[in-house]
Amino acid sequence: MSTLVGYVNNITETVSTIFEGMAITFSHFARRPMTIQYPDRIEKPVQETLPLRYRGILEVDLDICTGCLACERVCPITCITIGIEMNKETKQRAFSHFDIDICKCMYCGLCAEICPTGSIRHSQEFEGACYNPAGLVRHFAKEPVPLYKPKKGGETDPKLAMKAEVGLKYLDEFATPEGKAAGAEEG
């Protein structure tokens, strides 16, 4: 008799717990869907909704790059290669190449933090698929670009000043470990 009672109890318990689970599943019909149709049916590109600290594909603004090679040295995977040559005629040092191998990059953010002018930074771009691995090596100096020399007392060229400001703003917002931006939370 007891085995029969146990048998029936088992069945009732199984059925009741299954229906409890099903009730939760069905309650999701009334909730907001969590999935989105990517990339066709989204309101605005995902790149625009990403937080500022998002570490996407690296980009370099060579106009404000001083050529200090700090990023090349700090990169643990040596995916950044920089070449600087002296132009014999103008006696000016210029980048002969500035390549970043996106294949190798592990998006650790060490280079962007160490940059004094904020010229190398992580963009919000993450879609980097291409058919050829060579296409993933980003060449930033297609022709020789002269090095940027920060002027004392602020930048005078308005175009460069704007770029320098963007870089410094990025540095501020990307890495604020000193606690400048954030105060303590009130309980």
Added chain:
Amino acid sequence: MSEAPHNGGEAFHTEDMTISMGPQHPSTHGVLRFIVKTDGEVMSEAIPDVGYLHRSIEKIGEKVTWHGYVPYTDRADYLAAMFTNQAFCMAAEKLGGIEVARRGEFCRVIACELNRIASHLISVGTFGQDIGAVTPFLHALRERETINNFMEEICGARLTYNYIRIGGVGYDILPETCARVREFLDHFEPIVDEYNRLLSYNKIFVERLANIAAITREDAFQYNIVGPNLRACGLKWDIRRDIPYSVYPELEFDIPVGTGEKGTLGDCYDRYIVRIREMEESCKILRQCLKMLPKGPAIAKVARKFKPPAGEVYVRVEAPRGDMGFYVVSDGSEYPYRVRIRTGSFTAMSLIDKISRGLMVADLIALIASLDVDAPEIDR
């Protein structure tokens, strides 16, 4: 194929069959292979064959600088990268005698506990999926997605964070993020109850796990089982409480242990339910940390060319997969002399052969899922 020691009667000549489960099997959680000897459905032996995901992370440690090694530690256990970050940074700080900024310590604990919830969500979600319940997996991943978004706000990456640095943390946690985490906790705690109703107390699920592959306390000691798997055997051992580090001594939290509520002590169900309870405890810790978050810098001043004095240290942290240890030797140069990582999943592998004898093949899946082994952590 080898001849079985026992012949099933004179008329029948039976042989054990050796089959290979994995390395591409979806329920082995990564590339992990088991050499299984079966007699029909019953296994007589299951030998784990590790090494398919070896990336020589320990060796790389000897070739990169102290700061540069932190992003590599992410890859040692990518489901819980915060903990590997923290363990290595703690080792470096201990060697260099650096005191971590107080705000940095709290930021670390917040990030780590968020990461623990995310890791346990993956664990319990895939557990259900391995057993055959696909819906709970999606529920778990939905919550994990929110945590990933927080991580993106905090440190800019979703999986390999490189957030915890030597001396503190790389980026400060902003007040907006704190508010959003608090909102998430209010939303998440009822979700755990819902998840329990959906999966944990489901009769079929319980029947599949109760009394399966129970680990005794002696076995757990002898094979060095750590973390939630050890606590499921009824032993209250948590590095956060017993060998305190960071600011955990200031926080109040319980240590959930297995009680054998549905079957024997230390069975698969206990290992499962301990993880569910740990997520609730993590929520408690997070609430306290968000309240206590002090002002000040989040990182201490550390030289760019960090050169700790010669010496060796061993530090342990309580990762989601148990006691994680970093043994680091310094010879006073810019590079670590030797880095050795000790992880919980690797020791759990050694026990599988012993407790899988006499189990059904389908129960081996439950056993692997309940141990929450993670292939990158086994091989490093």
